[in-house]
Amino acid sequence: MPTKDCIMTVNKQIILDSRPEGAASTKNFVLREQAIPDLRDGQVLVRHLFLSLDPYMRGRMNAGKSYAQAQALGEVMIGGTVGVVEASNHARFKVGDTVVGMGGWQTHSVVDADAPGMLRTVSTAHIPASAYLGAVGMPGVTAWMGLTQICEPKSGETVVVTAASGAVGSVVGQLAKARGCRVVGIAGGEEKCAYVTDTLGFDACIDYKANADSKSLYGALKAATPDGVDGLFENVGGPIMDTVLARTNPFARIAVCGLIAGYDGAPHPMENAAMILVNRLKIQGFIVSERMDLWPQALGELGELVAGGKLTYRETIATGLESAPEAFLGLLKGKNFGKQLVKLSD
């Protein structure tokens, strides 16, 4: 069995060093190098190929009440990873296996592979490894879950998706199109909007940067949703969500997946909260990890679509662990285009 000495002696890690006051900054992170420990029974050493960067990580950086435990200070930042087994003390995992897990912001992880949900082997025969962090991973399942379980779109209805070019939004829209809906995206900038309509196949996409005031945004939305809005998949929150509320039809369903607009603590001015009552809206937040029972069904549909070339996705790839903090802050500001990844090794 290989030992750490013949593979690599050092694991590079990014540690949460301090909590943000207001906006997150690169100063909240610090790089650390650590020797890779010997494997105990049942443990697996994984060399990470890709690290996933996701908006939920911003919430974990705060000390306050959130849906999950806060990320501990002085510890490796949490994060999804796809990697290759370098050494194994576990019968189910072999050296060379491609594995998906929660390895965190580091080049390697030592995983207790028996712990449920920690590590699963995936096939890269028809699906690229990186897709298991995107369309066929947590973001894809998030899209599937919010759309099918909360928005519950019916053929002919109109579904609006915010952050439409992102890892989640892009999947939401394509799944809704496949269900016969009119799909309208909201994204930042001409290039992203063109991608959303021309490549992803949404019926329309509204550039929120070109419609910076809510009146202008409402006008653009009205033109794009002549029959109103029956479902909203909300990744952003704040004034954009508020504006969409004003276009809802009676009994519209709103899946709240992300509220990036509020992660830095700014209040949401709700001009259209009365729509909750006027249109008997259902607004529901959800966390993809709480319905593990639905993952197999979701991953089945998503994997089949990606393998068959019927689900398009795009990636923004930063290179090297050191680039992760900057790439993460860019993600929070919408600088990425599609799924934001960090490539850690080949």
Next chain:
Amino acid sequence: MPTKDCIMTVNKQIILDSRPEGAASTKNFVLREQAIPDLRDGQVLVRHLFLSLDPYMRGRMNAGKSYAQAQALGEVMIGGTVGVVEASNHARFKVGDTVVGMGGWQTHSVVDADAPGMLRTVSTAHIPASAYLGAVGMPGVTAWMGLTQICEPKSGETVVVTAASGAVGSVVGQLAKARGCRVVGIAGGEEKCAYVTDTLGFDACIDYKANADSKSLYGALKAATPDGVDGLFENVGGPIMDTVLARTNPFARIAVCGLIAGYDGAPHPMENAAMILVNRLKIQGFIVSERMDLWPQALGELGELVAGGKLTYRETIATGLESAPEAFLGLLKGKNFGKQLVKLSD
């Protein structure tokens, strides 16, 4: 068969004369007198005993999009009534019957009694006539529906009710207590709060007037809800609702029944909108008239409780049709105590 001449020649009516700009005012209404027409086949003449005043009427006064048609200008204001049949050209209704309907802000109404849901006969043997506009009427069913269909409280959970001393809120709390919940009301003023705890039997009641800033309100709420909030029955909206969001437990359910705070067009500053995601809240608006299928079940439970003296309610009664506009504006400002009625005749 009696004719109009032997009963009364004049029907007094209150007409919506103009739409409010900002807050509603008595100037939006005008009094009109009209001869009572002869009854056609299938029609019934009702002399109103009580007119119900309800917050939803404020929404109808606006021209804008609402869940129902706007109240037409120049027409009698809409409103629930309980009255006595004075003359009848319909086989199912006899002179002297007590009937509940939507007679509007007028002393009499001529009703096409065959139209579904327009008029139903009720018994005053064990339930006072006025209760059919409150605890055993639309407000009671509203309470029952929001609580049982959206809040879905389980024994041991904590339910918060805003406008707790009102016609709806008082019933919500008593029904939730009967289901084994800890029930906390929010109401305006010491007298109302004392009524909510001492007479209605809520576990606690918070005086929002004595806790005018959200920090103080949050502190009082925290003390009253040591285990957090699992269900919220929301009659008010605005900063009070926002503050309660900050005390929610994961998977709390919020029934949005009324948003009085927004009826005059002020935006809702949502400081705690992020809780929708953090706690995977379900927030749902509803309109009691859209689930007529549930009314029999609700009225059955409510009627039994009132007849058995197990459901307490309180009424504020203004006298004479002319007093309706002032009483209605008082209701919007929380000046009433319990169900606001206008007594029109004995």
